[in-house]
Amino acid sequence: MATKIRRLTLATGWLLVTFVAGLPVFGVVLGLWLSPPISWEQVSVFFTYNGLLSSVLSSLLLSLLAPIIALYVAFTVYSQYRFNPRWQALEQRLAPLLSLPHLAVALGIVYLFSSGGMVWSVLWELFGSTPPEWFGLGRKSLLSMLIAISIKEVPFFLFIFSALGRQLAIKDWLLQGRALGYSESASWWLLVFPTVLKQSRLALLAAMAFTLSVLDISLLIGPNIPELYAVVLYNWQTGFTADEQAMAFLGNLLLLTMLGVLVAAIYTHEWFAIKRIRTLAVMANPLKITRLARIFTAWLGLFSLLTLAILLTFLLWSLGWNTQSPFSAASWSTTLWQDEWFFMQTPLLNSLNIAFFSSVLGVAITLIALELQRQSKRYLPDYVWLLAILLPQLSMVYGWQIAHTDMSASYSTAWIVLSHLPFTFAYSYLVLRGPFQSLDRHYELVAASFGYSYWQRWWQVRFMLLRPALLSALAIAFSVSVAQYIPTLMLGAGRVSTITTEAVAIASGNEQSITAVYMLVQAALPFIAFFIASVLAQRLRGSFDAAHQ
Amino acid sequence: MLRINNCQINTVSGQISLPDITLEQGELLVLTGPSGMGKSTFLHWVLGDEIEHASISGDIILNEKPLNDLNVEQRGIGLLMQDVHLFPHLNVLDNICFALPALSKNQQGKKQNKQQRRETATNMLEKIELGYVAGHFANQLSGGERSRVGLVRALANQPQALLMDEPFAALDPNTSAKVSQWAFEQLQQQGVPSIMVSHDIDNIPAHAQHIDLGAYFHSTSSASHAKRN
Numbered sequence: 058m059a060t061k062i063r064r065l066t067l068a069t070g071w072l073l074v075t076f077v078a079g080l081p082v083f084g085v086v087l088g089l090w091l092s093p094p095i096s097w098e099q100v101s102v103f104f105t106y107n108g109l110l111s112s113v114l115s116s117l118l119l120s121l122l123a124p125i126i127a128l129y130v131a132f133t134v135y136s137q138y139r140f141n142p143r144w145q146a147l148e149q150r151l152a153p154l155l156s157l158p159h160l161a162v163a164l165g166i167v168y169l170f171s172s173g174g175m176v177w178s179v180l181w182e183l184f185g186s187t188p189p190e191w192f193g194l195g196r197k198s199l200l201s202m203l204i205a206i207s208i209k210e211v212p213f214f215l216f217i218f219s220a221l222g223r224q225l226a227i228k229d230w231l232l233q234g235r236a237l238g239y240s241e242s243a244s245w246w247l248l249v250f251p252t253v254l255k256q257s258r259l260a261l262l263a264a265m266a267f268t269l270s271v272l273d274i275s276l277l278i279g280p281n282i283p284e285l286y287a288v289v290l291y292n293w294q295t296g297f298t299a300d301e302q303a304m305a306f307l308g309n310l311l312l313l314t315m316l317g318v319l320v321a322a323i324y325t326h327e328w329f330a331i332k333r334i335r336t337l338a339v340m341a342n343p344l345k346i347t348r349l350a351r352i353f354t355a356w357l358g359l360f361s362l363l364t365l366a367i368l369l370t371f372l373l374w375s376l377g378w379n380t381q382s383p384f385s386a387a388s389w390s391t392t393l394w395q396d397e398w399f400f401m402q403t404p405l406l407n408s409l410n411i412a413f414f415s416s417v418l419g420v421a422i423t424l425i426a427l428e429l430q431r432q433s434k435r436y437l438p439d440y441v442w443l444l445a446i447l448l449p450q451l452s453m454v455y456g457w458q459i460a461h462t463d464m465s466a467s468y469s470t471a472w473i474v475l476s477h478l479p480f481t482f483a484y485s486y487l488v489l490r491g492p493f494q495s496l497d498r499h500y501e502l503v504a505a506s507f508g509y510s511y512w513q514r515w516w517q518v519r520f521m522l523l524r525p526a527l528l529s530a531l532a533i534a535f536s537v538s539v540a541q542y543i544p545t546l547m548l549g550a551g552r553v554s555t556i557t558t559e560a561v562a563i564a565s566g567n568e569q570s571i572t573a574v575y576m577l578v579q580a581a582l583p584f585i586a587f588f589i590a591s592v593l594a595q596r597l598r599g600s601f602d603a604a605h606q
Numbered sequence: 607m608l609r610i611n612n613c614q615i616n617t618v619s620g621q622i623s624l625p626d627i628t629l630e631q632g633e634l635l636v637l638t639g640p641s642g643m644g645k646s647t648f649l650h651w652v653l654g655d656e657i658e659h660a661s662i663s664g665d666i667i668l669n670e671k672p673l674n675d676l677n678v679e680q681r682g683i684g685l686l687m688q689d690v691h692l693f694p695h696l697n698v699l700d701n702i703c704f705a706l707p708a709l710s711k712n713q714q715g716k717k718q719n720k721q722q723r724r725e726t727a728t729n730m731l732e733k734i735e736l737g738y739v740a741g742h743f744a745n746q747l748s749g750g751e752r753s754r755v756g757l758v759r760a761l762a763n764q765p766q767a768l769l770m771d772e773p774f775a776a777l778d779p780n781t782s783a784k785v786s787q788w789a790f791e792q793l794q795q796q797g798v799p800s801i802m803v804s805h806d807i808d809n810i811p812a813h814a815q816h817i818d819l820g821a822y823f824h825s826t827s828s829a830s831h832a833k834r835n
Contacts, residue, residue, distance in 0.1 A: 497691065499691045502685065503687075504704075505677070505678035506653060506678055506679075506760075507654075507704065521693075522695055
């Protein structure tokens with residue numbers, strides 16, 4: 058009987074984790090499977106769609122360049138921080154920096170550095186003049202997108218390198234390099250980079266897939282003519298006519314093809330980069346240029362400053378400051394906050410509600426997935442669990458939307474929670490996998506020798522030691538859910554509004570001050586989550602202490 | 607009394623047929639031998655842990671009870687390793703409380719409450735003059751303190767036998783000598799039969815039994831070589 062119950066529990070567990078981890082594939086397949094009747098004429102209309110080629114090329118270029126720039130910057134930063142006392146400060150601030158929503162960073166950069174942005178206005182005001190209109194970043198341009206995404210993805214890659222670094226004998230490799238007469242910075246590039254690059258394929262793909270199908274940032278700061286491909290596709294996907302549905306289907310196919318191109322680009326870039334490094338190594342090139350990497354020691358300070366500047370800009374705008382008014386505290390008022398508070402309550406409560414449930418469920422299901430693999434003594438490859446961040450969101454959510462409509466399902470928060478779940482699950486898995494797998498099994502063995510049963514050990518030792526990592530995972534999952542735009546919009550059909558959907562709707566207009574209010578709230582939610590998590594984590598001792606006894 | 611009969615260890619490199627082992631209350635057996643011969647693997651087998659890279663057969667009998675079919679948690683055997691693995695989320699006192707049997711009784715014969723369990727643990731620490739570390743966490747202890755707390759914790763569980771895997775190897779020679787002498791006295795006083803794996807052949811206590819695994823080792827390659835000849 059006990060064996061039957063155990064088997065049933067295991068089967069239910071596997072079913073649950075397969076369902077959540079498999080939802081992205083389900084969405085993509087469904088989107089391709091349920092093809093509307095398509096005529097050759099429609100195919101021809103699709104390929105001759107005005108500006109399609111430019112949209113596709115712009116999106117491909119952006120999706121390729123932004124993550125690769127971020128990867129190189131992140132590696133340089135990592136090489137400057139890893140073996141010095143600043144590393145701990147960076148590791149501690151990494152998760153909150155990572156959690157800052159992309160949208161807030163992107164709009165913040167525009168608010169700060171666009172023509173008439175805060176930085177230029179303040180600088181010019183010092184000389185009693187106003188900046189010329191041509192000066193600064195375009196409010197909607199490919200360059201603004203490229204800069205925003207490149208900056209925002211750096212903490213993500215640092216997070217990945219931090220996990221990778223624990224598995225590689227980097228210190229020994231650097232020592233070998235230095236013993237052979239190379240500088241430390243040259244050794245990083247000649248000896249460490251090739252391995253790190255190979256092991257960062259999934260991270261690169263995740264960043265590229267995100268950039269390829271990101272909608273909110275593309276809508277707000279992406280170029281207008283032609284629009285980025287994600288915006289074009291979204292417009293087809295939300296169309297009602299048979300022609301638009303045909304375009305949506307073909308567009309989805311094209312999006313997946315573009316992802317394929319990016320996968321090929323990852324391998325091609327890797328091949329070229331490693332070949333080049335091998336040549337440099339064979340020629341015993343001292344790579345003196347890598348000494349310039351020292352300037353990247355300022356990264357943490359600069360990124361923290363940028364974050365503060367972004368938040369401050371939103372705050373000032375929300376208090377009534379604008380580029381036309383003089384920079385004086387006398388004209389500040391909280392009227393906007395008081396006015397907006399009435400409208401903000403429902404989206405705020407929805408955001409909190411959805412983020413709470415989807416993060417708790419995401420973390421819980423991650424624990425189940427890890428425990429099931431531990432019991433079966435076989436860990437499945439990471440990509441199986443991370444499909445939600447490796448596939449383009451527009452493709453998977455399109456399939457979910459079809460299923461949702463076919464089921465005549467309601468537009469309730471429960472469906473939105475379910476649509477956020479694959480993402481909170483994937484990020485929780487990314488955070489928890491390392492601590493869970495590397496937890497020294499001897500702690501549980503010692504507990505077993507004291508007579509504790511399997512589940513007593515699991516709860517009193519494993520779970521307790523994982524508490525700090527679980528808090529981090531919860532905070533990250535919470536932030537991921539708060540920032541979700543496409544699933545909330547497409548499954549909620551505008552009837553379930555969150556801070557993010559409202560922020561994008563308002564930012565699409567010209568109300569910069571009201572946008573700032575919503576941006577500030579959107580950015581504040583993850584910060585609050587991380588603040589609570591870090592206060593709680595400081596009171597707990599866990600796997601980090603276990604590894605540093 | 608701990609008995610291990612007909613024990614045979616098979617590894618990739620060879621085979622060891624151990625002589626039958628009998629340990630009365632408070633007796634100590636020291637196992638020595640070259641690295642990779644299976645000393646630690648043998649301890650983990652006795653403990654009931656899963657064994658990798660070797661297969662071990664034999665009968666383990668503790669106080670006339672056969673143990674082979676029991677899980678680690680059912681065997682009543684304690685374990686002390688070089689890294690004593692004090693739980694980092696619990697302080698020293700709570701580490702010892704964690705090890706105290708769940709059904710520990712107070713003087714009135716009733717199950718101890720939380721306060722009483724903590725008092726019991728404090729008494730154990732004070733007996734060995736370590737009361738001052740009660741509120742410390744593992745990373746706040748010196749190597750010697752950690753080893754002694756590890757042993758107190760292992761004994762707090764009232765094991766019917768104790769396995770020690772080079773428990774004092776990480777200590778400096780002076781501390782190692784002091785702590786090991788103290789540990790052997792504790793084990794003798796409490797009448798716990800123990801098996802210790804050690805590399806230190808020169809410091810085997812006079813009262814201990816000793817088995818050198820190397821003396822019972824038959825290399826697989828030499829066996830097959832002999833067959834071919």
